Amino acid sequence: MPANAFNGMTDYGIGIGLRVPHYSHILSEKPTVDWFEIISENFMVDGGRPLKVLDQILEQYRVVQHGVSTYFGSAEPLNREHLIKLKRLVKRTNTPWLSDHLCWGSVDGRYTHDLLPMPYTFAAAKVTARKIREARDFLEVPIAVENVSSYAEFHVSEMTEWEFLSEVVERADCGILLDVNNIYVSSRNHSYNPYDYVNAVPAERVAQFHIAGHSKYQKYILDTHDHPVLDPVWKLYQRAVERVGKTATLLEWDARIPSFDEVHNEALKANRFIKDLENKTLAP
């Protein structure tokens, strides 16, 4: 599924997250990178250095927006001020698609700034899908929702996480940002088979992949984005690529960030799975 309606019919390859410690390297060395993902909220400001850097990046690179606080899954309505600022940024970046998380994080106008897990219920799916549609209609750009890592499950859930994801994206008619690391982390925290998840996702809706590193604790795994991608996650990614096809892939590295080259080289490892897939396809 290299290009589909959910990623704006693009054919992006391997990208990395645009992070502050790499700004000067990127602007001075202009390394070859297929695309950068930006955290929308970092640039939803009215002026100053963040926008200046972004404009310089946009002169050279393709950029895709990824949000952390639209909170499609919050029971309260979408934040109008947030959407207006987001749309202003969409016009600036010309992002071919826009992603945010399938989660909630605000209630009664108070923000936790976290990606809190959803109860997997039909009521939640209905509210969430309606909000995704509203956001897409306002922003006029395809939206993809990302599965989050979670550390808790609710008694009230009526289905599995992957059934919930499918329910939401079908109702909203939107795309999926499939975070393979998040599937792995949640599968370990909730004791399910991560391949059941990957095999059940509506492949035709996957607009993008995320890969990342995580940290193991005694009783659970935390999604820390401060390590290289671990082997079980690469294997899961391989299966996801087999199912979905060559799709825009992004490495997230957000803490203890090493040099630009180290991050980029880690991301480019994804190419071997894509090449394997291409070889299999070409084989008689």
Place this chain on the structure above:
Amino acid sequence: MKTKPSPPKRQTAREFLELQRLMAGAVMRPLAATGGMQRKWRDGRLMGQVASQFIKPNDRLTSFERLEIYNRQYWYRIMDSFYEDYPGLRALLGERRFERLACAYLTQYPSQSFTLRNLGRRLVEFLQAEPHWIMPLHPPALDMARLEWAHIEAFDNEAKPPLELDSLLGADPAQIRLQLQPHLTLLQLRYQLDEFLIQIKQNEGLRSQASNAMELRQARKQSRFKRHLQPKSVFLAVHRHNHTVYYKRLQPGQFRLLSAFQAKSTVAEACEQLAQSAQADLGRVKSWFESWAALGWFCKLV
């Protein structure tokens, strides 16, 4: 005859909202002194009992422990952000007092914005209402909170197209109202905190590169500065120029004139106020205007 089991009850939209209210309440509640989740809920029930009503346990973690992960993450995240935004206040108060203040403030005024950038928006208001958090350092600590918020505003507030002074030629001063840039804040401080904050920020910048010896020397310098902090009125314009934030000291007359513009006085009214304070010197005022216009501080005629 056996009765058919009724299908499990489905969650309603109202219950969905109530679940989020309950969980957010637990997640945003201050941590216990031990650093974990509080053992009792607001109504006196055991928190483990409350958590088990909506969170499933697993074979490794109880409902309480699973909820506690989110409770801890919430406080780590917002405290980290608050620490980064207020290095000056932290240096003045010391780590422990700053932490207690941050917890009290963020409990009373949790974030109401999609961005952590606005976390400190109501800090000055909070400190004015509850000065005991910064006693006996009340005046400098309150001023520092104002200065650090002005810095945040200067960093990424809008910069409108600057006004050319030439465009005012021939205009009637009694009709002109000048607007200042949204990134510019005027402050009258009771201490020379601008120098102190610059030093703190330089230290923060050096921290990742400096040796331990260097860090120790900087800390001593900072502590000496704090000890010798004497009251001295300072007038400041906190603003952004070429994408960098500056603290520009102003003369009292300059401050008065700019404050008058900010209060939407006409140019004639502002100059009249200045004349009344016996600081009017036409040549000098003209050079002020030229300097401010060169910095792009005036943005449009109102």
